[in-house]
Amino acid sequence: EDQVTQSPEALRLQEGESSSLNCSYTVSGLRGLFWYRQDPGKGPEFLFTLYSAGEEKEKERLKATLTKKESFLHITAPKPEDSATYLCAVTGGSNYKLTFGKGTLLTVNP
Amino acid sequence: NAGVTQTPKFRVLKTGQSMTLLCAQDMNHEYMYWYRQDPGMGLRLIHYSVGEGTTAKGEVPDGYNVSRLKKQNFLLGLESAAPSQTSVYFCASSRKGSEKLFFGSGTQLSVL
Numbered sequence: 001e002d003q004v005t006q007s008p009e010a011l012r013l014q015e016g017e018s019s020s021l022n023c024s025y026t027v028s029g030l031r032g033l034f035w036y037r038q039d040p041g042k043g044p045e046f047l048f049t050l051y052s053a054g055e056e057k058e059k060e061r062l063k064a065t066l067t068k069k070e071s072f073l074h075i076t077a078p079k080p081e082d083s084a085t086y087l088c089a090v091t092g093g094s095n096y097k098l099t100f101g102k103g104t105l106l107t108v109n110p
Numbered sequence: 111n112a113g114v115t116q117t118p119k120f121r122v123l124k125t126g127q128s129m130t131l132l133c134a135q136d137m138n139h140e141y142m143y144w145y146r147q148d149p150g151m152g153l154r155l156i157h158y159s160v161g162e163g164t165t166a167k168g169e170v171p172d173g174y175n176v177s178r179l180k181k182q183n184f185l186l187g188l189e190s191a192a193p194s195q196t197s198v199y200f201c202a203s204s205r206k207g208s209e210k211l212f213f214g215s216g217t218q219l220s221v222l
Contacts, residue, residue, distance in 0.1 A: 032209055043114070043200050043213025044153070087153070091209050097168065098209055102152040 002027045002092050004101035012107045016077045021104045024070040027092030033071050034098065035064050036087040044087055078108045112136050116201050116214035123191045123221045131186040131217050133201030140206040142184040143168075144176060146197040147216075153200070159184055160206075191221045 003026040013019055032051050036044035048057040050066040057064045063074040073086055085105045089098040114135045123129055144156040155168030157176040165176045173195060175187045188195060198218050202211040
């Protein structure tokens with residue numbers, strides 16, 4: 001059974017204070033690892049897909065990286081508008097259905 | 111660009127009542143999904159569909175039924191609501207074979 005564990009559960013940063021979110025996973029034959037952003041009262045919004053160890057993707061202040069056991073979402077010089085819950089998900093083997101982690105609630109204070 | 115639209119946005123039911131949640135997508139996506147999101151549990155897949163007229167069970171299907179009579183619509187039904195079904199329900203869609211999901215804005219359901 002695929003498993004995804006995200007840490008920390010919650011993270012509070014000051015504006016401009018860089019940090020990283022962690023997503024560790026257990027899956028038989030990783031097909032893809034996905035990062036989504038979820039704002040309060042809204043559905044998740046797709047950010048990145050990573051397929052193989054060593055791969056990196058960037059979007060504005062966000063950078064996602066992947067190893068064989070975990071993924072990191074690095075946030076550089078965050079702004080208050082980066083505040084959201086960040087969800088990690090995986091698909092493995094012949095199973096194309098996503099298994100989600102519980103998410104990390106990020107709060108960026110001005 | 112409507113994307114994925116869910117109705118209703120909020121609903122309160124009494125135990126034993128029935129209701130249907132409607133999901134509509136205008137992106138011509140083949141695949142559609144119903145998830146529930148509970149505090150501390152993350153998103154869990156209820157049912158999904160890989161095409162018009164086909165449905166399949168996800169991780170937590172008990173107590174729910176679905177139908178996909180038209181490609182653009184995916185209905186989630188609760189025949190006899192229970193307090194354990196209090197949750198936020200999200201519909202999503204994707205292109206065939208893609209794990210990039212597009213989500214609706216959710217339905218907050220309370221069962222008293």
